[in-house]
Amino acid sequence: MRTSHPSGRSPDQPVRTGVVPRPDFISLIADQQVVRLKSMKRFRMLTAVVTVVATAVFLADSYVHRPGRDFLSAIASADRVVFTADGFFRPTETLRIGDTLAEITDPELIDNLSSAFSFRRSWSRGSCACEGFPRVEWFQNGKRVATASLQHREAIRWHGLGFDMQLTPDSTERLVAWCERQSIPTDGF
Numbered sequence: 232m233r234t235s236h237p238s239g240r241s242p243d244q245p246v247r248t249g250v251v252p253r254p255d256f257i258s259l260i261a262d263q264q265v266v267r268l269k270s271m272k273r274f275r276m277l278t279a280v281v282t283v284v285a286t287a288v289f290l291a292d293s294y295v296h297r298p299g300r301d302f303l304s305a306i307a308s309a310d311r312v313v314f315t316a317d318g319f320f321r322p323t324e325t326l327r328i329g330d331t332l333a334e335i336t337d338p339e340l341i342d343n344l345s346s347a348f349s350f351r352r353s354w355s356r357g358s359c360a361c362e363g364f365p366r367v368e369w370f371q372n373g374k375r376v377a378t379a380s381l382q383h384r385e386a387i388r389w390h391g392l393g394f395d396m397q398l399t400p401d402s403t404e405r406l407v408a409w410c411e412r413q414s415i416p417t418d419g420f
Contacts (some may be wrong), residue, residue: 265407299380299396300348302389306345311336314415317366317380332365332415340413347405348387350396363388365415381406 304347314332335341363380370376376388384403385393398406 254274274376287398299348302377302387302392302396303345303348304345305389308368308371309341309345309376310338310372311370312341312344313368313370314364314410316416317362317364333413335413344406344409347402347409349402351399 283330312333314333316330316332316333335344361382363382366378368375368378381386382388382389382395384398384407386397388395410417
C-alpha cells in the first residue's frame with residue numbers, strides 16, 4: 232500500500248532540489264497579484280494623463296478667457312469713456328496726437344460699447360509693436376478704471392495685460408459701426 236507524502240507528492244516521484252513545491256492556490260494568488268500590479272500601473276498612468284489633460288484645459292480656459300472676462304468686468308461700471316488720438320496714429324492737419332476724439336457720458340452708449348466686445352479663443356498671446364488706435368479710457372467717478380487700444384481691427388490691447396485679446400469678427404464690425412455713429416475716425420483701426 233502506498234501512502235502519500237505530506238508535501239502532496241507520491242513517494243515514487245523524484246525530489247527536485249532547490250525548488251519548493253507550491254500549492255496551486257498560492258500560484259493563483261501570485262498570478263493575480265501580477266495582474267493586479269499591471270492594472271494598477273495602467274490605472275496610475277491613465278490617472279496621470281487625465282490629470283494633465285484636465286489641468287491643461289483648465290489653464291487654457293483661464294489663459295484665453297480670463298483676461299476677456301476681467302476686462303469686461305473692469306469696464307462694466309464706467310460712467311465716462313474717452314477716445315484719444317494716440318498710439319499708432321499719423322497726425323493730420325486737423326488731428327494731432329493726444330487730441331480727444333470723443334468723450335462719452337451717455338450710459339446707454341457706454342453699455343452699447345461694452346456689449347460690442349467679444350473675444351475669440353486664441354492660443355497666441357501675441358502683440359505687435361504699435362500702440363493701436365485709438366486709445367480708449369474708461370472712468371468711474373472720475374477715476375480711470377481701464378485703458379485700452381484697438382489693434383488693427385483684430386484685437387484690443389488692455390494696458391498692463393501685456394498681450395492683445397483677439398476680437399471676434401462680429402465684435403470688430405460692431406465696434407467700427409459704433410465708432411462711426413459717434414463720428415470717431417476708424418481709418419487707423
